Amino acid sequence: MLIKVQFEGKKKYIKLEEVSFLDFHSAVQQKFLIPEDTTLKVTDDHGIEVDEDVFPELATNKEMCFIIHTDDELPFAETSKGSTDFSDLTEFGASSNQTEYVTVTTCDLTVLQQGVVEVPSSPSLTDTLSVSSSLSSSDSGSQIIQPLLDSVHARNNIMQILSSKPAGLTVIKEYEETGSLKDSTRRLMVNIIVAHMREKEGRAVSKGAKEFHAFGIVSLFPTLKDPYSKKGYEHFYDIQSNTGFLEWRMKTVQRKSRTSSTSQSRVELKGGPTLLRTVGALDDQRMGDECMEAMSLLHHTTDHDTVFKKMKETFHYRQQILHDPQRSADVLQMFPRFLDVKGLISQDFSLMFGAEVASRFLEKWSTSFKEKVIQEARKLKETALLKRHLKAALKEDSDTTDDPEWDSDMASLFILLHLLTPQPAGRKQPKKISVEEATTHLVKFYKSCQSLDDHLLTTEGNPQPYLLASGTSKAQVSTFYIVMDRKILPCQSCTSLGAFDELFKSHFVFGVKYDDALSSLYTFVQTTVYNIDIGTTEETPKVKELRARLLNKH
Structure with missing residues (x-):
């Protein structure tokens, strides 16, 4: 829709997609380059004021021409006689009972005297003087005074924006000291001004507002003005091409805002082993040189009690390292006692969550979960692998002459894998992993007569830990180890449930995410x-569903 508009004797057409009073205001500001903070009044050609409720109906009249007026209370407003009114210039240094003055810089005085802008050799924001507004009575002054006043208005606006922010004062100080702005300081200034515009106008900042602020920047900081461009501020905002530092920053903020609003629609859940936790105050935590001394002692002492004591004293420092991407891979090198002293994983886990939480799995699995898991598995479509695991969990004799299966407790954990079938490792790996393959991500068997180093030579440096069971057979395991990054950590427990308990805890102790194939099992x-x-x-819906079934089962 095309609407005829008149402002300061100029008539132009305004194009609107929808008949909206607010959109009309914004379009008028853009078309006539009216500053954003200027209050507008709209009247018809008879002088009758047009309000928001009647505007849509009047806008449909093709003969209607809307007249735009600026509020009389604003600085530089036109009087009824068409002359410039200075009676309200108090914010620029004028007083209602004194001769009207406007504060300008040396640069502005040059404009008044010569009609051209000459940037002073040493621009200063505080080098100001007062010029009588009576200059406007002369013919030459009247041709210069309005652009000058617009410049002062725009400059003071930018000064007010920057002065209201501590970071903005940094911008002003740098210009005062150097006569220019570094790239980083210029970006800071642009960020502050864009944030102000969005706060004032919302996401849809008008072109007129952006141009007004660009004009204010070069008015406040004359050396930032481009002498080879038409207006001098196009690098901050060019209304013709809709480009410049202000526009680029505006688009960046809008893009981030859209991304943020999209992500906010879905609550991000970050619980689990990689979460940086705030652990309660612990006694005797070593820091600084004392921590280094404790770590040095850990490398040499053979006293079992001293190892546990010093590992406890360095717990907070170790947590800082584990959540530092630059150092987390070195934790076993910095604390090598994990590699030869059993029970340190359990101690760190207890320091994180307390003894009660640390004991829950061993207390609950056999009494509250194992039998229910087996009952749920009986409802599944039976496969040869599931059948073998069920027989082992129930301690029934196997029908095959193959090597014996794992003990009852380990088999019950495999059955949990049947209930929580492994998911694809990622979008780029759509192939679904089998339960049988997933069990090898949980535990591997190695005969005790063979060297553990030989096993490490055949395995990849997988950051996700897994159990290595050593013994004469799967059903007769004598020792469990945790393998992580081709390092072997001894388990304190000799039982499959105890070893799994330590394996689970190692994810939290070392801040390692779950293996994709075992993620649902570990999360459950x-x-x-x-x-x-x-x-x-x-949690996946399958995890929640299984929990509901087991906890509601009597």
């Missing part, structure tokens, strides 16, 4: 058995 154990990060951990 974390939230449902240990009751860690309930409600803040992302």
Whole structure:
């Protein structure tokens, strides 16, 4: 829709997609380059004021021409006689009972005297003087005074914006001291001004407002003006091409805002082993040189009690390292006692969550979950692998003459894998991993007569830990180890449940994410058995469904 508009004797057409009073105001400001903070009044050609409620109906009249007036209370407003009124210039240094003055810089005085802008050799924001507004009575002054006043208005606007922010004062100070702005300071200034415009106008900042602020920047900081461009401020905002530092920053903020609003629609859950936790105050935590001394002692002492004591004293420091991407891979090198002293994983886990949480899996699995998991698995479509696991869990004799299966407790964990079938490792790996393959991500068997180093030579440096069971057979395991990054950590427990308990805890102790193939299993154990990060951990619908079934089963 085309609407006829008149402002200061100039008539132009305004194009609107929808008949909206607010859109009309914004379009008028853009078309006539009216500053954003100027209050506008709209009347018809008879002088009758047009309000928002009647505007849509009047806008449909093709003969209607809307007249735009600026509020009489604003600085530089036109009087009824068409002359410039200085009676309200108090914010620029004028007083109602004194001769009207406007504060200008040396640069502005040059404009008044010569009619051209000459940037002073040493521009200063505080080098000001007063010029009588009576200059406007002369013919030459009347041709110069309005652009000058617009410049002062725009400059003072930018000064007010920057002065209201501590970072903005930094911008002003740098210009005062150097006569220019570094790239980083210029970006800071642009960020502050764009934030102000969005606060004043919302997301849809008018072109007129952006141009007004660009004009204000070069008015406040004359050396930033481009002498080879038409207006001098196009690098901050060019209304013709809609480009410049202000526009680029505006688009960046809008893009981030859209991304943020999209992500906010979905609550991000971050619970689990990689979460940086605030651990309660612990006694005797070593810091600085004392921590380094404790770590040095750990490398040499053979006293078992001293190792546990010094590992406890360096717990906070170790947590800082584990959540530092630059140093987390070196934790076993910095604390090598994990590699030869059993029980240190359990101690760190207890320091994180307390003894009660640390004991939940061993207390609950056999009494509250194992039998229910087996009952749920009986409802599944039977496969040869599931059948073998069920027989082992129930301690029934196997029908095959193959090597014996794992013991009852380990088999019950495999059955949990049947209930929580492994998901694809990622979008780029759509192939679904089998339960049988997933069990090898959980535990591998190695005969005790063979060297553990030989096993490490055949395995990749997988950051996700897994169990290495050593013994004469799967059913007769004598020792468990945790393998992580081709390092072997001895388990304190000799039972499969105890070893799995330590394996699970190692994820939290070393801040390692779950293996993709075992993620649902570990998440179920974390939230449902240990009751860690309930409600803040992302769970699949299958995990939630199984929990509901087991906890509601009597």
